Amino acid sequence: MDPHDFLAGRFEEHRGRLRGVAYRMLGSVSEAEDAVQETWIRLGRSDADEVENLGGWLTTVLSRVCLDLLRSRASRAEEPLETRTHVPDPLVGALEDSDPEEQALLADSVGLALLVVLETLTPAERLAFVLHDTFAVPFDDIAPMLGRTPAATRQLASRARRRVRGVGTMPDPDRQRRVVDAFLAASRSGDFEALLGLLDPEVTLRADTGAADSSCLIRGARAVANQAFSFQRMAVHARPALVNGVPGVLTVVAGRAMSVMDFTVGPHGITELNILADPDRLARLNHLSDVP
Incomplete structure (x- = not known):
């Protein structure tokens, strides 16, 4: 050789x-x-x-x-x-990913x-x-x-x-999937109270758009619910996906990835939402729009 x-x-x-x-x-x-x-x-x-x-x-x-x-x-x-x-x-990746190498990478990944x-x-x-x-x-x-x-x-x-300490514990995937599905349903229907009920009182939302004037860090259930409520217009384009090995949300419009949303779920609901909506960085992540 x-x-x-x-x-x-x-x-x-x-x-x-x-x-x-x-x-x-x-x-x-x-x-x-x-x-x-x-x-x-x-x-x-x-x-x-x-x-x-x-x-x-x-x-x-x-x-x-x-x-x-x-x-x-x-x-x-x-x-x-x-x-x-x-x-x-x-x-x-897809929730039911058939690529063993990609599935192994996702399974071994660390939360955002x-x-x-x-x-x-x-x-x-x-x-x-x-x-x-x-x-x-x-x-x-x-x-x-x-x-x-x-x-x-x-x-x-x-x-x-x-x-x-206390960050990074991998969640129960079935419970995480139910919470993500409920979040999408509440966002699509415009049910503010249902959305609020999914959030931990001390929840943090971090949205990175790549621009300082539109990125944001928001804390508290009502403030986060108000911000997440604005997601209703885009929720029709959202789909469940694996994000760092656990259920999350990928939004694709006209074949272009618009955002990736990662959820951290605690005993009292969603404790953290991390959203990447930076178009330049999303464009560098391979095959996001191909996730079914």
Whole structure:
């Protein structure tokens, strides 16, 4: 076998995991794919025969690529992430997806609510938390990536853990589907009281349109219901879909994806609504309009 083809085959064995790490680190589908591609390029430039643990080597290289991207992103930001209305890229698929690879990616995905919180962490905190708590990478291996001691790296992950506590628990998909269906029914019929009844009193709505003057962050059931009530005109074009592995809503008009809506459902109703309606970013997410 050609050595390049052999190396490519070995890399493909790790691609799924690398995509998972990069997506959690970056919250961006396109940047995650770029990071994985850059890792492949660096592998091609290295002496791969000398690499004893290819999976660990690839994870280390990918993590450093992601860390550089996060630091660059932070240095370019005109305002802190905590004050911006930003929704990370969603992973969208059909509720009954027949593509095993896509279904596996969605099943292993992380909710947008958790990604929103991860984006409030420092790059070092995010790397330490994602690698250790999600992918079980030892602190001794993470520390050299950050130029810190294992003890200091453990503290970074601990601080991150406190920030994300209580966020990201995967819901009961059947209950989530019922809530999403009820939300769509109330929106289409214009039943404000039914819509209000689906919301937790402390619900948060985050809508990212890509423009500062039209993006919004709204808290409280009545205020969120008023905002969601304006969705009635578009609700006829909405369809249930898998959004980061759980039922959500995709809105498509004339073959063009207009928005993706992610729901977090708690004991007392919907606790968080994350809506991506940025046309430029939606256009970069592949095949959204093809979801049946």
